[in-house]
Amino acid sequence: MSSHTLLKTYERNFPLDTKGLERIKDALEFARHIHKGQKRMSGDPYVDHVIATATTLAQWRLDSQSIVAGLLHDSIEDCAVSPDELSKRFGEDVSFLVEGVSRLGSLRYHDAQESVESLRKMMLAVSKDLRVIFIKLADRLHNMQTLSHLPQKKQKRIAQETIEIYAAIADRLGMQHIAGELRDLAFPYVHPGEYRWIRTNITEPYEEREAYLKKIEPIIREHLKKTGIEPFSIDYRAKRVYSLYKKLLRYDMNLENIYDLVAMRIIVETVDECYSALGIIHQLWPPMPGRIKDYIALPKPNGYQSLHTTVFCVNDRPTEFQIRTKAMHEFAEEGAAAHWFYELQKGRSSAPTLNRREVEWVKQLKDWQNQFPGSQEFIDALKVDFFSDRIFVLTPKGKVVDLPVGSTPIDFAYHIHTDVGNSCIGAKVNNKIVPFDYSLQSGDIVEILTQKNKKPSAEWVRLVHTKYAKKKIKSAIKKTTSLPKKTEYKLTCENRIGMMKDVSSVFSRSNIAIEHIHSTTHKNFVTLRLVANINDQEKAGRVLLKLKKLPGVREITSKSVIH
Numbered sequence: 012m013s014s015h016t017l018l019k020t021y022e023r024n025f026p027l028d029t030k031g032l033e034r035i036k037d038a039l040e041f042a043r044h045i046h047k048g049q050k051r052m053s054g055d056p057y058v059d060h061v062i063a064t065a066t067t068l069a070q071w072r073l074d075s076q077s078i079v080a081g082l083l084h085d086s087i088e089d090c091a092v093s094p095d096e097l098s099k100r101f102g103e104d105v106s107f108l109v110e111g112v113s114r115l116g117s118l119r120y121h122d123a124q125e126s127v128e129s130l131r132k133m134m135l136a137v138s139k140d141l142r143v144i145f146i147k148l149a150d151r152l153h154n155m156q157t158l159s160h161l162p163q164k165k166q167k168r169i170a171q172e173t174i175e176i177y178a179a180i181a182d183r184l185g186m187q188h189i190a191g192e193l194r195d196l197a198f199p200y201v202h203p204g205e206y207r208w209i210r211t212n213i214t215e216p217y218e219e220r221e222a223y224l225k226k227i228e229p230i231i232r233e234h235l236k237k238t239g240i241e242p243f244s245i246d247y248r249a250k251r252v253y254s255l256y257k258k259l260l261r262y263d264m265n266l267e268n269i270y271d272l273v274a275m276r277i278i279v280e281t282v283d284e285c286y287s288a289l290g291i292i293h294q295l296w297p298p299m300p301g302r303i304k305d306y307i308a309l310p311k312p313n314g315y316q317s318l319h320t321t322v323f324c325v326n327d328r329p330t331e332f333q334i335r336t337k338a339m340h341e342f343a344e345e346g347a348a349a350h351w352f353y354e355l356q357k358g359r360s361s362a363p364t365l366n367r368r369e370v371e372w373v374k375q376l377k378d379w380q381n382q383f384p385g386s387q388e389f390i391d392a393l394k395v396d397f398f399s400d401r402i403f404v405l406t407p408k409g410k411v412v413d414l415p416v417g418s419t420p421i422d423f424a425y426h427i428h429t430d431v432g433n434s435c436i437g438a439k440v441n442n443k444i445v446p447f448d449y450s451l452q453s454g455d456i457v458e459i460l461t462q463k464n465k466k467p468s469a470e471w472v473r474l475v476h477t478k479y480a481k482k483k484i485k486s487a488i489k490k491t492t493s494l495p496k497k498t499e500y501k502l503t504c505e506n507r508i509g510m511m512k513d514v515s516s517v518f519s520r521s522n523i524a525i526e527h528i529h530s531t532t533h534k535n536f537v538t539l540r541l542v543a544n545i546n547d548q549e550k551a552g553r554v555l556l557k558l559k560k561l562p563g564v565r566e567i568t569s570k571s572v573i574h
């Protein structure tokens with residue numbers, strides 16, 4: 012793959028940044044060097060993959076650090092380049108980003124993941140900087156584009172993970188374009204049958220629909236022009252295959268009912284023009300009740316803004332229109348990545364001013380962040396600090412455990428199960444033994460070493476952070492101290508007069524209280540079960556011998572019990 016598009020795209024985005032361009036060229040050379048001889052499953056040179064990743068990042072208008080990190084994103088994992096070397100050659104920032112991407116790579120998604128939501132949150136928490144997520148998304152995009160070269164079993168898992176985790180994260184960040192693309196790439200691997208069905212059934216209605224909209228376009232253009240609106244673009248793009256599938260599931264798989272199979276998209280300059288255009292369309296064709304949506308006044312949670320309406324268009328055909336400004340359109344497509352670009356521009360002397368939409372966008376992200384408990388403030392440069400008081404760690408099997416910051420391995424153990432906590436004798440984090448007061452970090456893989464019949468120590472109360480673990484430790488300690496062991500005897504003896512008196516006098520002579528006694532009689536024999544207040548094995552043995560010597564006692568056993 013050529014690096015031409017990458018360099019051209021960067022130059023176009025940042026025409027003045029020759030330094031940045033040089034850094035990218037440097038990184039290109041370095042990437043070619045370290046990946047030399049490595050091949051992808053497709054047989055292509057490995058370096059093509061990192062160039063493709065970096066090119067996507069450039070198309071998202073990200074900064075040179077992100078692009079350099081994109082070129083080097085597999086250098087730690089696949090080429091054993093050390094973070095130190097990266098930071099010496101390309102700076103702290105790049106090294107931090109590459110390390111972040113490598114760390115994300117070690118998080119595994121399992122089919123039966125109990126909490127996909129936790130894994131998504133964890134991805135964000137572990138990243139710490141949204142650019143790490145951007146690189147990971149660009150990486151995943153190329154991996155999905157070349158997924159057909161992987162073994163079938165892997166394909167499905169990766170595709171599933173792409174929908175559940177990466178597309179969902181992109182959605183949250185308002186990056187609809189990449190979210191949609193990832194889902195469409197994954198769909199054929201996850202639901203091959205449904206995919207084929209849609210493919211065969213959609214071609215005709217889609218082409219027919221497109222021809223229809225093509226006829227309508229000049230009518231709209233003409234009426235907009237009369238009001239002085241010169242749209243940036245009017246286009247009609249087919250609904251994405253995966254989102255069409257999701258919608259079809261809700262509409263009995265009946266394509267007739269999907270009005271936005273191909274929607275008309277009108278991009279104008281100002282918000283006022285959006286509303287004017289909506290008015291013009293409603294004057295031309297009557298709107299369908301309940302289908303007018305004002306996402307400008309009330310944006311979607313991910314920041315999406317647009318006006319939607321479905322009208323009975325030419326020949327009374329229900330047709331969806333989407334109207335938005337150019338800025339809204341960019342945010343709809345690129346979301347957080349577009350915001351990043353504007354943030355960068357803002358820092359430059361020739362910066363275009365931050366418009367109202369962008370402020371709205373930041374507000375949306377803030378709202379999103381507020382949905383998670385305890386998060387404080389949104390960091391200016393979109394640093395991921397959504398979960399400032401939570402950490403996300405993993406069991407050796409890859410289950411995500413969500414704990415407060417400051418939690419220790421013992422907190423983790425009690426979180427898994429009370430028995431695991433009580434019988435804990437040590438902990439390994441990322442395969443190394445750690446002390447009990449080790450403060451767990453997001454992304455840590457935690458393994459608890461246990462031993463049967465182990466009891467928690469009172470000292471642990473000071474080593475744990477969660478109230479839950481404290482409570483469990485205290486109750487376990489209480490159990491072992493305030494409820495000492497007792498001894499239960501079972502005797503089989505002759506049913507003779509004075510037997511019971513003889514037995515009880517053995518105890519009273521030794522000043523031992525009998526707590527409980529139960530007898531059953533069978534003809535000439537009686538079985539006695541009694542619990543005595545003895546927690547000392549030696550003493551219990553002495554009593555046993557005395558009982559054994561009583562006339563008429565045939566058999567006797569004893570065991571210690573907790574009562």
Ligand code: MN
Binds near residue numbers: 060084085150
């Ligand atoms: Mn990669």
